[in-house]
Amino acid sequence: MTTRSYQLYRYSIPVDSQVVLRNRFLKRREGLLVQVKCGQHEGWGEIAPLPEFSVETLEQAQAQTALWLQQWDETRSRNQKLALDGLHPSVQFGLSCALAEMKGLLGEEGNYQAAPLCYGDPDELYQQLDQMPGEKVAKVKVGLYEANRDGLIADMLLEAVPDLKLRLDANRSWTPAKAQQFAKYVKPEHRARIQFLEEPCKTRDESRQFAVETGIAIAWDESVREADFVVQAEPHLAAIVIKPTLVGSLQRCVDLIQQAQQQGIMAVISSSIESSFGLTQLARIAQQYTPDVIPGLDTLDLMDFQLIRRWQGSHLPVVELESEWVSKVL
Secondary structure, rough: OOEEEEEEEEEEEEEEOOOOOEEEEEEEEEEEEEEEEEOEEEEEEEEEEOOOOOOOHHHHHHHHHHHHHHHHHHHHOOOOOOOOOOOOHHHHHHHHHHHHHOOOOOOOOOOOOOEEOOOOOHHHHHHHOOOOOOOOOEEEEEOOOOOOHHHHHHHHHHHHHEEEEEEEOOOOOHHHHHHHHHHHOOHHHHHHHEEEEEEOOOOOOHHHHHEEEEEEEOEEEEEOOOOOOOOOOOOEEEEEOOOOHHHHHHHHHHHHHHHHHHHOOOOEEOOOOOOHHHHHHHHHHHHHHHHOOOOOOOOOHHHHEOOOOOOOOOOOOOOOOOOOOOOEOO
C-alpha cells in the first residue's frame, strides 16, 4: 500500500496599499499552500480566495481543504480517487494543481512574458514596454476613475507606442453612457489595437451593444464564472479571460481553453493576485495550454516579497516555509 501524507500552510504577504478591489483596499494577500505526497511523489498548490471576487472566504477554504485532505488520506487503503466536485473554486484549483504536480502532469516550463499591468499612471508602462521582447501587450485597469480620463490614457498610450496592443479591464463598472464616454476619447484609428476590453458594462447585452456601436472588441471575464456561461463565438468577442483561482479545477480551466480554441477565441490565463508560488504555476499552465498567448500575470510587484518559488526575473526577496509570514496549519 502506497503511503500518503499532506501538509497545509497559511501565508500572509503585505501588498501595495494602493490596490483597490472593488470597494476595499487590499493591504495583505493571504492564502494557503498545500502539499500532497504519495510514495516518493509530491505536488504543491496554492489556495488563495480573492476578497471581493471569490464566493468563499479564506477561513471557509481552509476548513474545506483540511477536511478534503483528511478524507484523501483515509482513502489510501482503498487506493481511491477523491473527487473535487462541490468544493470552492480556489480549493478545487489549488488541490488539482497539487495532484497534477504529484502525477507529473504539469509541465515545468513557464510563460513568464506577462502583459505589464498599469493601475493608473501610464508613465511607469513606457520603460517596461521598451524592454519587452516580441509583441508589445499591456493591460490597463479602467473604471476606477472618470471614463473620459480612462479614454484619454488609453488613446495616449496607443499614440505613443505605435505597435502596442492594449488589454483593458472595466470589471462591469460602466453604464452604457459611461462606456460611450470612454470610447469617445479613443480615436477610431486606434480602436483596432485595443486587443479587448473586459466586460465594459454591467450586463453582457450592454457590453455586446457597446462593441457593436464602437467597434471595440470585448472579452468575457466575470461571465466565465457564471453558471449559465457557454463558450460561444460571437461578433466582436475576442477572448475569454480565465482566472483559475476563481474558476475552479485545472481540468475545468483546460476545458474552457479548449472550447475557446476550437472556436477561434483567445483564452487568456490571468492572475487573481496570487503569490509568486501561485503565479509560477499559472505561468506553467499558460505555457502548457496557451503557448502563443501572453498571460495576464503581472501582479507580483504589488507584493513585498516572493514566496518559496521565484518568479523569473524578479528581484524581490524570497521567504521560505515556517517564517514569520508562513505558518503550518496541518
